[in-house]
Structures are given as C-alpha cells and as structure tokens.
Amino acid sequence: MSPRRLVWNGLRVPFITPWSAERMLPGTIELRRGRGGVGIGYRDEYSRADRWRDALWVRVPARPGVGRPLLDGVHALRQRQAMNHTLCQVCSKSTVGTRRDERQLFVAGAGSGRPFAEGEPTTTPPLHELCALEAIRECPHLARGYVASLVEYTPAWGVAGIVYDPRTLRPLPSGDGEDLTLVEYDDPLIRWTLAARAAVTLHGCTPVTVTLHGCTPVTVTLHGCTPVTVTLHGCTPVTVTLHGCTPVDFAA
C-alpha cells in the first residue's frame, strides 16, 4: 500500500510530523526488574508495544491527518520507523536504492555551524533529494541554515529520551540544554531512559549542498488584479545537483 500524502493549508506535511490528535499518552513510571536488569517501566506495561531494544518508549497514538499538524514536533514512533527502515522523513518511502552510489542524504538545521562529524549520532532520518529541497524551502529551522551530508553507513546507535533518576524515579535534566538526552544502547542508562527518538551514527560522511535547477518563478496576471509571482513545482522534470557529486535527473 502506498503511503498517504497528507496536505495541510496547501503544504505537504512531512511523514514524521505529529498531528494534534497524536499527543503523548500518560503512563505511570515505576521501578521494574526485567531480564536485562533494573530500570523504569510502565505500571501497565505491554512490552511488545512499549519497548524497543530494551528501552522503554513514550506512548503516542498513530492518527496522522487528524486535527492540525504540529510542525515543530516529531512523532516518536514514525521517527523510529523511518530510522529503522531508512525511510524518507518527508514522504515515508524508502531511500534505499534511490542513488547509484547507495549513499543516504541527511540534512539538519545548522545550529552547530559545522557539518556532520564522522561517527556522529543523529535522530534525523534520511531524505530523498527532492524531499530535502522541499523541506529546506518549507521548514523554518532549515530555511535559516542547514548542513547536509551523503552518508555511506548508518548503524543503529541508541535513543534520545528522558533519563530518570534511579533513586527518585524523577526525570533528570538534560546535560546540554536540549530537551532530550542521547543514550547509547550499550550504556546502562538505557534502562533508565524513556525513549522518544531512535538514533543512528553517520559514517563515510561527505558534506554537500542541495540545489534545485530548472524550477524558475513565473509571473502571471489575474485580470482586474495585480500581477503575482508564483513558483511552479513538480510540473516538469528538474535536475537536482548535490555539489561534489554526479548530477542526477528526476521526473518530479
């Protein structure tokens, strides 16, 4: 079954964007002793749904398209699905086999001011080139600046989540001012973490810039009105060039 394309106010809503009907569900956290040791768990835990690789995960319903999109958020389970299956974070289709060199494109806001580092963990799923262009155009935090890399290998690494204090069972503040803390699967803290994102590490990174060619603005006149400029997208085949790479043609 092909993924459903969700549109809101004329904009395509990315696959990993949560909707207002998908707010996090409450769950009572308590101490639990499991096969891997002591850690946190839900009082009414159903491990097949609540755990992934031993980590406890936030509970969120899956109701995409219901309500309004929360454009600055991330749906935890669709993000995990995208990371685990190498799906595009915008259109939800696989990014495997979409490039001759088998590399994956990763794009993130340029908050750090530096490109992805070799072996750096990330919670940002990959994108297709055209979907990356759309995200850079429409996403405010990417429009302010972004970093992009073509990546050869992305092994699973850990999660980003809320770490709980083993003594008080209260959430601990993140050490770096972020909302979530990155925790590796091999770290004993993984059993004290309520996961909200899956993380992979990036290897074989080549920084690139993403540029669209062949999509020029056109001016039209609506009679009785003032001329307006519109940009046509997806009407004709366009060429996307990732600088430092071989140009490839896409039929939009």
Ligand SMILES: [Zn+2]
């Ligand atoms: Zn895509």
